[in-house]
Amino acid sequence: MRSSSYKAVVHEFAAAIRSGAIPAGTQMPTHRALARERRIALATASRVYAELAALGLVVGEPGRGTFVRVRSGYDGLEPSRALPVPRLADLSFNQPLAPGQAGLLRQALRTMAVSGDIGALLRQHPPGGHRHDREVVATYLLGRGIDAVPHDVLLTSGTQQALDIVLRTLTRPGGVLAVDALSYPGIKLLASAHSLDLAPIPVTATGPDLDVLDHLCRARPVRAVYTIPTVHNPLGWVLEREQRDRLAVIARAHNCLIIEDGTYAFLEPSPPPPLQALAPERTCYVAGLSKNVAPGLRFGFAVLPGGHVESAIRSLRAAAWGAPGLITALATGWLLDGTVTRLEKDRREDAAARQDIARAALAGMNVTAHPTSYMVWLGLEPHQRPDHVAAVLAEEGILVSTADAFATGPYRPQALRLALATVALGELGAVLHHLRDTIEAIPP
Template identity: 65%
Template sequence: MRPPSYKAVVDEFAATIRSGCLSPGTRLPTHRQLAAQRRIALGTATRVYAELAAMGLVLGEPGRGTFVREQAGFDGLEPSRNLPVRRTADLSFAQPLADEQPDQLRHALRELANSGDIGSLLRQQPPGGRQHERAVVATHLLDRGIDTAPAGVLLTNGAQHALDTVLRVVARPGDVVAADALTYPGLRLLAAAHHLELAPVAGGAAGPDLDALDRLCRARRVRVLYTIPTLHNPLGWVLDRATRERMADLAREHDVTIVEDGTYGFLDSSAPPPLQTFAPQRTCYVSGLSKSLASGVRLGFAVVPEPLAKACAASLRASTWGLPALVSALATGWIADGTLTRLEKRRRDDARARQIVARTALADLDVTAHPASYFSWLRLEPHLRRDRVAAALAQEGILVSTADAFATDGNPPQALRLALSEPPLEDLPAVLTRLRAVLEAFPL
């Protein structure tokens, strides 16, 4: 079977771009110009550019045109982390770690070695975790405003695994999942893996446009609403109580299951209660300890309504069978003895200190950030393109995340997310000053 004729145009552009004959930043013909030049329909020309964008070769900028994309590989949903020079700072991934934590790990391992039944750690755990460890997490969640029995808590291999488990149960291939136009990249990966359609919901500085969500739910059969109400990733908003209440009302009105991501919620202890408390029978709350404890401690959890618990446990059995007993014992031990509470307090103080540094170093730039957040959202000047800025920063040893990773609507803005937790606090001013210098060095 012959391929569609437009494929020849796609292949021609792809070869020209990859060969370097079309350099990064080259503006391509408009859709109408391409249609006229190649004697193809306007819709076909649009499809050509859509396929090139999906291949990571071009960027479409509303109102400006289509441009050849920087091919260095330091932007996009899964950017390269192999820098061309020695790494100066990783601002692409939030992975806070306190200096004393290695010693805490040594102490905890000694405690486990001296425990009465260390052999139990060699046995298979049930899907969802052992009952006493689920009870520890349920008690911990009381401080988040969530009151649930241990049976309603399922332990997982990190928050991403919790999200994966829940989506497998509440959605089927082809289902529509409403999500913010900019949101957590892990959702996009799971949506692609499970063949779910992400329907973007526009938002502003304070949160999503709930009128737009209402219209979407009236126009489409939305199965799931994914939301990050406290310390949104990447925009940092914290939804007020009235917004949470209305979101819960909309979910009930349109029979939508809410999947609430609470991963960063611990950073703002003054936030309103989780959405789960407003609609407990239709909300699955997912979170983990990667940001509060350590990214290498892969313990996550899902709080699910009772009718979904059995199906979620079966999904866990199908994916991993059970948790690594050593990890769950370590993590729940740190929760039970108060280590996690102390670390969360330290993280909150640390995040606020870093935001103060960022506000000073990035003054007068278009930055959105919550004062308790570990990241900042930097909108670039009109003459700057996110892929070229990311590549230029990589040449300075600085990794960043571009808006491509977070966009669900196919039109990423010219913006970067800066994760502030990895560089030592005393080095952060110099890192951000260097980042600013790279931005200012681009010609107008």
């Protein structure tokens, strides 16, 4: 047999492991056997395994040999169990969790405990994550239309940290951040922490007013635009392709960055391309696994334009270093074995069922919602002050958010945001009927 090049052997094994032709748990030939078989030096054989280990494909177990890495081994969700009925019906925060997810976690931890490389999780990892883990996220992002090299993907402790790192790296105190007049409340906290000046863009039911954004960028030195183009929080919109193109054109014309938040994007089954794909040179894409897997996981990621990655890594070192190794191992295991994709599909179906329940319970009220999302924007009558309505509902054991929480400027509509994900599915109809009856009984 002709001697093989070291790269060719790595590629051959990597392809066979990824395709499943060499299944997880398989013991690989010893370094000596591989050297003999491929007519390569012993040191070269060791290098092959080192490279495969760096790719996260094999693991060396001292005294036992080299094994194809077992990632995780779930064979499906447990039979569904009703969530315990909460004393309070929390419609203020979306915490989507499927029955049986605790079983998935138990199984993943068990698998990890016996996979042989558990000790590696105790070692310091690079801020932003190991290359092979960043590669797993980059591959997942391809499914969202984002074609990023692993180098440009940083792993963070949730989306909120990804946003923090982006602002810390790319803005300066006093800079102007354009945001929708109603937006995710966490961006207000961050803007205040980084001494940024929020410039609200008026909103309609279908998206921000881009003419105003254009004027704003002419009038003020807007450094970045924070946007949630796909399943907006709180209004549920999905920006059309033309709106995305226009936003990219405006950002280019005024040389500002786009910060695209994809936290809820998985809920839209066929979205237009992300802004990251339309303007990759100036878009920072942030998202995570809080809403599609579990908020307690605290796993997120940021995709940065290439030239900013090194300074973002410095920012991560100054902050909380990024996603912890143990959490990354869980998250990448679930990304690789299809659990995340399956949960996302289940979530879309679950959210659609919840929207059906909401539509029936709130029929005739002023409702704005995306059909497969977990949010309802409920307009109130002119005489109904949102904070008063929220206080009355809280006395009835129903927690909601008022428009104030989402307002980034003076525009404070008379509205509530209802988060549909946390209440058990079987309870939701009754809770929403009670909410409606309570609101309608409030005297003018």
